[in-house]
Amino acid sequence: MDSIIVKGGRRLEGTVSTSGSKNAALPILFASLLADGRHEFDNVPYLKDIESTEQLLNSLGANCHREGDKFIVEVRSDGDHVADYDMVRKMRAGILCLGPLLARYGEARVSLPGGCAIGSRPIDLHIETMRRLGADITSDGGYVIARAQRLEGGRILFEKVTVGGTENALMAASLASGTTVIENAAKEPEVVDLANCLIGMGAKITGVGTSVITVEGVETLKPARHRIIPDRIEAGTLLLAGAITGGTVTVNQCVPEHLQSLIDKLRDADFRIDVEGDAITVKAAENCRAVDISTAPYPGFPTDLQAQLMALMTQAKGTSVVTEGIFENRFMHVQELVRLGADITPMTQVAVVRGERGGLSGAQVMATDLRASACLVLAGLVAEGETEVSRIYHLDRGYEHLENKLASLGADIRRVTKEPQ
Ligand SMILES: CC(=O)N[C@H]1[C@@H](OP(=O)(O)OP(=O)(O)OC[C@H]2O[C@@H](n3ccc(=O)[nH]c3=O)[C@H](O)[C@@H]2O)O[C@H](CO)[C@@H](O)[C@@H]1O
Numbered sequence: 001m002d003s004i005i006v007k008g009g010r011r012l013e014g015t016v017s018t019s020g021s022k023n024a025a026l027p028i029l030f031a032s033l034l035a036d037g038r039h040e041f042d043n044v045p046y047l048k049d050i051e052s053t054e055q056l057l058n059s060l061g062a063n064c065h066r067e068g069d070k071f072i073v074e075v076r077s078d079g080d081h082v083a084d085y086d087m088v089r090k091m092r093a094g095i096l097c098l099g100p101l102l103a104r105y106g107e108a109r110v111s112l113p114g115g116c117a118i119g120s121r122p123i124d125l126h127i128e129t130m131r132r133l134g135a136d137i138t139s140d141g142g143y144v145i146a147r148a149q150r151l152e153g154g155r156i157l158f159e160k161v162t163v164g165g166t167e168n169a170l171m172a173a174s175l176a177s178g179t180t181v182i183e184n185a186a187k188e189p190e191v192v193d194l195a196n197c198l199i200g201m202g203a204k205i206t207g208v209g210t211s212v213i214t215v216e217g218v219e220t221l222k223p224a225r226h227r228i229i230p231d232r233i234e235a236g237t238l239l240l241a242g243a244i245t246g247g248t249v250t251v252n253q254c255v256p257e258h259l260q261s262l263i264d265k266l267r268d269a270d271f272r273i274d275v276e277g278d279a280i281t282v283k284a285a286e287n288c289r290a291v292d293i294s295t296a297p298y299p300g301f302p303t304d305l306q307a308q309l310m311a312l313m314t315q316a317k318g319t320s321v322v323t324e325g326i327f328e329n330r331f332m333h334v335q336e337l338v339r340l341g342a343d344i345t346p347m348t349q350v351a352v353v354r355g356e357r358g359g360l361s362g363a364q365v366m367a368t369d370l371r372a373s374a375c376l377v378l379a380g381l382v383a384e385g386e387t388e389v390s391r392i393y394h395l396d397r398g399y400e401h402l403e404n405k406l407a408s409l410g411a412d413i414r415r416v417t418k419e420p421q
């Protein structure tokens with residue numbers, strides 16, 4: 001099992017590029033199930049979650065492979081419609097095949113994904129969506145079974161904003177008969193990227209990026225040719241890595257507009273942020289000021305950057321209140337930050353961080369989920385001495401060798417593989 005060992009104390013300096021977005025690539029790869037033929041995607045990141053998606057798509061009868069920079073998905077008309085437990089348990093986003101399989105084959109049997117470290121993560125809104133589109137839904141042996149001769153357009157009003165729910169709705173409604181109106185839809189850039197990919201495949205979608213999306217169903221779609229947007233969460237993590245070390249770091253090949261809430265917070269914390277084209281530069285603050293954050297659906301502050309911003313706040317002057325507004329259990333990193341010497345009081349969905357520059361010292365810590373892993377690596381960059389972050393497989397789900405990108409900016413960081421005992 002791999003760990004990351006980081007020695008704190010080096011200022012990061014330089015320029016680093018952003019990879020393709022995990023959370024855009026996952027639904028887009030599943031959308032390929034909506035049309036037979038050869039789909040071509042660019043900027044698909046090299047991640048564990050992408051490998052898991054590849055395995056799931058292959059198990060459904062598709063053929064995924066890379067040809068140079070391109071990610072190819074070949075879809076056959078006689079594909080399977082059963083998404084196995086062993087495939088879905090590795091990656092919660094596996095539920096995103098429900099809409100495409102049902103719309104395409106009239107039947108989907110998808111394993112229930114179960115909870116995960118950051119919360120229970122129910123899929124009731126995905127299921128309700130398919131019902132609203134006319135599907136008959138049952139469950140059996142840990143699987144959700146959905147059937148419909150042909151889905152029919154309808155009105156879907158989400159009681160809470162759901163990224164995956166909106167994505168499943170978009171994919172299913174694209175091949176339904178008639179018009180679907182999705183209200184209280186998610187506005188995340190990854191939802192917009194999926195919709196743009198579907199539009200390129202021939203779907204009729206309007207209102208993308210607003211909270212009301214309208215989909216006119218079509219009979220068939222054609223294979224996709226699409227470039228995945230840059231990963232705003234990876235870009236934000238790299239900016240926060242620069243910020244926490246008091247260095248000057250430019251993150252390029254990103255979309256600055258997607259990171260406005262983070263840029264605003266960093267400016268409030270007294271960092272200088274310059275934006276030029278597709279690049280954002282963070283420059284050392286004399287003193288990092290404590291800021292409060294509250295995570296919310298886009299364009300609010302992303303929950304996927306909460307843990308990394310908390311690492312920065314351990315170095316700030318003053319007290320910061322961090323409120324997690326999306327998931328009920330996304331403070332697993334707090335106890336590990338405390339092991340490094342941070343002064344944090346966690347309460348239900350609120351954590352109070354009393355920052356102090358240089359207050360951390362290296363220790364062995366354990367990653368519990370993807371962004372918690374990134375948070376601990378960032379904390380290790382400023383902790384005195386050596387920090388070992390174990391269970392780094394969580395990190396590999398969503399970052400393309402983060403340690404290499406940080407090392408290219410001057411971090412003293414390496415990956416070690418330990419034999420299981
Ligand atoms: C692969 C992917 O894109 N993952 C992202 C996606 O996850 P995901 O799509 O799973 O997150 P959602 O937006 O659906 O979840 C938002 C909230 O709705 C709840 N909910 C969701 C579905 C449902 O059927 N019932 C229900 O109650 C969730 O438990 C959560 O409290 O958006 C999250 C919120 O921005 C991000 O943190 C994840 O990185």
Ligand SMILES: C=C(OP(=O)(O)O)C(=O)O
Pocket residue numbers: 023092093304370371398
């Ligand atoms: C929570 C995340 O992903 P997933 O929804 O795939 O678990 C994430 O990317 O931070």
